[in-house]
Amino acid sequence: MKKKMGLMLVSLMMLLSVMSACSQNNNATTEGNNGGNKVTEAPVSQAAADEEAISVIPLPITNESFTINYWRANDAKLTASLQNFGEMASYRKKEELTGIKANFTHPPLGQQRDQFNLLIATKDLPDVIYYNWADAVGGPEKMIEDGRIIRLNELIDQYAPNLKKIIESDPDVKKQIALDDGTIYMFPLLKLDALKLNATSGLIMRKDWLDKLSLKSPTTIDEWHTVLKAFKEQDPNGNGKPDELPFTGNWGPGNLTKLHDFSPSFGVIGGFQMVGNQVAYGPIQSGYKDFLATMAEWYKEGLIDPEIMTNDGKAFDYKVTNNLAGSYQGGVFSGMGKFFNLMRGTDPNFSLTGVASPLAPDGKLYATFNLNNKVLTYGEAITASADKDKLKYIVQWMDYNYSLEGSDLFNFGIEGESYTKEGDTYTFTDAIVKNPNGLTYDQALSTYALSIMDGPINQDSKYLDALLFDQGQKDANTEWMKQSSELTLPPLRLTIDEASQVTSIMSQVNTYLNETMTGIINGSKPITEFDKMVETIKSMGIDEAVKLHQAAYERYMSK
Numbered sequence: 001m002k003k004k005m006g007l008m009l010v011s012l013m014m015l016l017s018v019m020s021a022c023s024q025n026n027n028a029t030t031e032g033n034n035g036g037n038k039v040t041e042a043p044v045s046q047a048a049a050d051e052e053a054i055s056v057i058p059l060p061i062t063n064e065s066f067t068i069n070y071w072r073a074n075d076a077k078l079t080a081s082l083q084n085f086g087e088m089a090s091y092r093k094k095e096e097l098t099g100i101k102a103n104f105t106h107p108p109l110g111q112q113r114d115q116f117n118l119l120i121a122t123k124d125l126p127d128v129i130y131y132n133w134a135d136a137v138g139g140p141e142k143m144i145e146d147g148r149i150i151r152l153n154e155l156i157d158q159y160a161p162n163l164k165k166i167i168e169s170d171p172d173v174k175k176q177i178a179l180d181d182g183t184i185y186m187f188p189l190l191k192l193d194a195l196k197l198n199a200t201s202g203l204i205m206r207k208d209w210l211d212k213l214s215l216k217s218p219t220t221i222d223e224w225h226t227v228l229k230a231f232k233e234q235d236p237n238g239n240g241k242p243d244e245l246p247f248t249g250n251w252g253p254g255n256l257t258k259l260h261d262f263s264p265s266f267g268v269i270g271g272f273q274m275v276g277n278q279v280a281y282g283p284i285q286s287g288y289k290d291f292l293a294t295m296a297e298w299y300k301e302g303l304i305d306p307e308i309m310t311n312d313g314k315a316f317d318y319k320v321t322n323n324l325a326g327s328y329q330g331g332v333f334s335g336m337g338k339f340f341n342l343m344r345g346t347d348p349n350f351s352l353t354g355v356a357s358p359l360a361p362d363g364k365l366y367a368t369f370n371l372n373n374k375v376l377t378y379g380e381a382i383t384a385s386a387d388k389d390k391l392k393y394i395v396q397w398m399d400y401n402y403s404l405e406g407s408d409l410f411n412f413g414i415e416g417e418s419y420t421k422e423g424d425t426y427t428f429t430d431a432i433v434k435n436p437n438g439l440t441y442d443q444a445l446s447t448y449a450l451s452i453m454d455g456p457i458n459q460d461s462k463y464l465d466a467l468l469f470d471q472g473q474k475d476a477n478t479e480w481m482k483q484s485s486e487l488t489l490p491p492l493r494l495t496i497d498e499a500s501q502v503t504s505i506m507s508q509v510n511t512y513l514n515e516t517m518t519g520i521i522n523g524s525k526p527i528t529e530f531d532k533m534v535e536t537i538k539s540m541g542i543d544e545a546v547k548l549h550q551a552a553y554e555r556y557m558s559k
Contacts, residue, residue: 004236005268012446015273019557023096025276025523026252028228029277032477040277040519051158051383053157053158053159053161053406054152054158054161054365054396054460055151055161056161056403057162057396057399057400057403058071058396059097059098059099059162060097060098060099060100060391061075061099061100061396061397062098062099062393063099063102063402064099064388065099065100065101066100066101067100067101067102067103068100068101068102068103068128068381068394068397069103069105069126069127069128070085070102070103070104070105070127070129070130071104071105071106071107071119071128071129071130072085072104072106072129072130072131072380073106073107073109073130073131074107074109075107075163075446075453076109077381077442077443077445077452077453077547078443078446078447079109079448079455080266080436080439080440080443080446081439081443081447082446082447084104084106085102085104085106086101086103086104087104087447088446088447088448088449088450089414089417089418089447089448089449090358090409090410090413090414090448090450091412091448092294093409093414093445094397094400094406094409097398097400098396098400100393100394100397102128105342110241113135114131116131116135116136117137119503120136120143120148120528124274124384124387125148125383125384125385126385126386127383127385127386127387127394128380128382128383128386128394128398129149129380129381129383129454130377130378130380130381131378131381132377133185133186133377133381134377137329138251138496138498139180139292139493140183140185140186141179141183141362141496142382143185143381144183144185148382148383149185149381149382149383149384150185150381150382150383150384150386151183151184151185152184152186152187152381152382152395152513153182153183155382155391155395155397156184156399157396158392158395159392159396159399159474160187160396160398160399160402161399162400162402162403162406163187163399164398165393166190166192166402166458167184169372170192170371172194172374173190173192173337173374173375173376175453175556176373176374176375176490176491176559177375178341178495178559180243180457180493180556182557182559184345185379185381186379186380186381186456186513187379187380187381187398187399187401187402187456188375188376188377188378188379189375189376189378189379189455189456189457189459190374190375190376190402190457190458190459191373191374191376191458191459192374192458193460194371194372194374195371195372195481196461196464196477196481197459197461197464198369198370198371198372198373198478199301199367199477199480199481199483200331200332200333200464200477201329201330201331201332201335201356201480202261202329202354202355202356202476202479202480202483203327203328203329203354203355203356203357204327204328204329204330204335204336204354204355204476205217205218205227205326205327205350205352205353205354205355206231206236206325206326206327206350206351207350207351207353207472208236208349208350208378209237209326210227210230210353211234211351212236213230213231213234213236214443215227215230217353217355218355218358219356219358219359220265220358220359221262221265221266221294221358221359223358224262224295224358225297225298225303227246227327228246228298228303228326228327229246229301229303229531230244230246230496231244231303231326231327232244232246232301232302232303233346235325237323237324239323243324244324244326245305245319245324245325245326246303246304246305246326246327246518247298247303247304247305247308247326247327247328248304248305248307248308248311248316248319248324248325248326248327248328249305249308249311249316249328249329250312250316250328250329250330250335251311251312251313251316252307252309252310252311252312253309253327253514254287254309254310255309255420255514255515255517255518256294256295256299256304256308256309256517256518256521256522257270257325257514257517257518258308258329259295259521261280261292261329261357261366261368262291262295262357262358262395263287263288263291263360263368264357264358264360264365264366264367264368264483265357265359265360265366266287266288266290266291266293266360267285267287267288267360267361267362267366267487267488267502268282268283268285268288269282269366269368269487269488270368271283272489272545272546272549273487273488273489274486274487274553275489277553278550279489279546279549279550279553281537281542281545281546282487282536283513283517283533283537284533284538284542287361288539289434289527289530292521292527292530293527295521296521296522296523299327299521299522299523300523303523305319305325306522309518317342319376320339321339321342321343323347323350327355332464332468332473332476332477333467333473334443336354336470336472336473337468337469337470339352340352340469340470340472340473351472352472352476353472353475353476353479354475354476354477354478354480355479356479356480356482356483358467364484364486365482365483365484366483366484366485366486367480367483367484367487367488368488369485369488370485370488370489370490370491371480371481371483371485371488372490373490373491375491376454377491378454378455379456380398381455382394384393384513397504398456401455401456401457402457402458403548406457407457407458407460408421408460409449410449410450410451410455410457410462411449411450411451411459411462412426412428412448412449412451412460412462412463412466413432413445413448413449414448416431417429417431417448418431418444418445418448418449419432419466424462425462425465426462426465426466427466428441428445428466428467431444432444432445432448433469436555438529442469445467449463450464451463452467479491489549489553490554490556492552492553492555492556493547493552493555493556494548494549494552497553498548498551498552501544501545502545502549503546504541504546505540505542505544505545508540508546509537509540509541509545512533512536512537512540513533513537516529516533516536517533536537
């Protein structure tokens with residue numbers, strides 16, 4: 001009996017996983033229920049249609065103040081000094097300007113998914129929910145069909161002039177913000193300057209080691225090999241010991257999939273990818289065999305930290321700050337700015353630089369994830385519990401964030417307090433960069449603005465410019481922007497049935513792939529295992545998974 005109950009629980013967990021599954025392509029695909037479903041329109045859609053659409057958000061929005069009950073995940077940066085988002089300077093200022101207050105409820109940190117599932121099953125919903133809707137069981141389509149959240153198209157047409165203008169002026173946003181049937185369900189986190197804002201992580205290398213050894217940043221896979229061997233053999237940290245780790249990594253997943261950062265150099269990525277207008281699965285392409293053979297050679301030569309599979313944050317930080325790590329994958333803040341700050345007082349020569357993905361056989365630089373995605377899966381939706389008579393005010397309150405004034409407020413905070421502005425240049429004040437209460441810059445900025453976290457705004461790339469304090473960070477952003485997203489999938493949506501089939505297939509494929517590629521690279525399996533790996537993955541149904549992604553791709557392109 002216990003065994004049967006265990007199987008039932010496992011089946012239930014797999015079903016929940018199916019409902020929220022992504023395509024395993026760097027979170028590029030979210031699932032939903034495409035076509036054939038009843039769409040719940042906004043309750044006041046006809047009333048909205050009878051009114052003249054507004055062209056600007058009036059301030060105050062209403063002279064009869066009221067409170068919006070708002071649910072969203074909290075953020076550790078904010079909780080370093082505040083209790084909830086309602087205490088942020090930007091939301092307090094917004095209340096003053098609009099006459100509408102937001103009463104925030106936050107689940108415990110790290111428990112937002114479980115708490116959302118409990119919340120959405122109740123009858124008493126808040127007015128607004130901000131969430132990563134890719135994690136919603138059944139997707140936003142199911143939430144609309146079940147009467148949990150409402151369709152916003154008509155309300156946006158009438159009461160959201162700022163978001164409406166963005167949608168109508170940007171074809172990418174228009175395609176990415178809508179479900180396959182055209183429904184808009186949220187006010188999203190936008191990155192209109194997508195390339196710059198998304199190119200904030202990539203391969204990072206010790207520039208001072210390169211300079212010491214008279215080497216240039218590598219541009220090809222062969223040049224990478226030359227540099228990594230020099231790091232291992234020529235004692236760039238100068239301690240007289242052969243302790244350098246030419247390439248390492250953070251938060252090891254227990255396998256060697258972190259080395260997929262180099263797979264674009266062979267024309268493939270470690271998951272679903274595009275080959276022209278066709279979806280393919282990278283690990284069964286011939287280029288993946290070349291990738292495995294090269295990584296196996298590097299591993300055998302000691303160019304890859306064997307603990308890359310298990311490094312946690314503490315171990316990784318130790319290796320960087322103790323001059324052991326020569327290169328790794330990371331971001332401009334957590335992988336660069338953090339270490340510039342930590343090393344500034346102890347090693348004045350410490351320097352990092354960003355390096356673009358090595359050139360592929362066709363001479364192009366390819367990214368491992370889509371740098372052109374403008375609409376993220378995070379956004380605020382209005383629930384069916386919201387007062388119908390106040391919907392137009394709630395929509396205007398939400399739309400304010402996308403106005404010029406609202407954008408400055410939620411990207412930079414309060415002018416004169418958290419930032420100054422000269423022409424188009426924004427500069428954060430000492431309240432942010434040298435916080436008198438000892439907060440780090442990201443903790444300090446989180447008390448003023450959403451840009452350093454996530455939220456319903458168009459993230460302004462000028463906020464990024466204002467926070468890249470070291471030249472190495474700026475150069476890294478420039479280098480990573482050179483990469484093409486041609487190999488990556490656009491933000492596709494799988495139907496519930498498609499997601500169920502893909503998850504069933506990929507749960508087997510991913511486990512097998514991770515084990516096999518790790519074995520080939522670390523030498524426990526021969527490279528000749530690759531052909532067997534391809535056949536095994538095909539026998540697991542990968543062709544069907546590719547077919548389902550292709551159907552989702554064609555729906556996306558037809559929007």
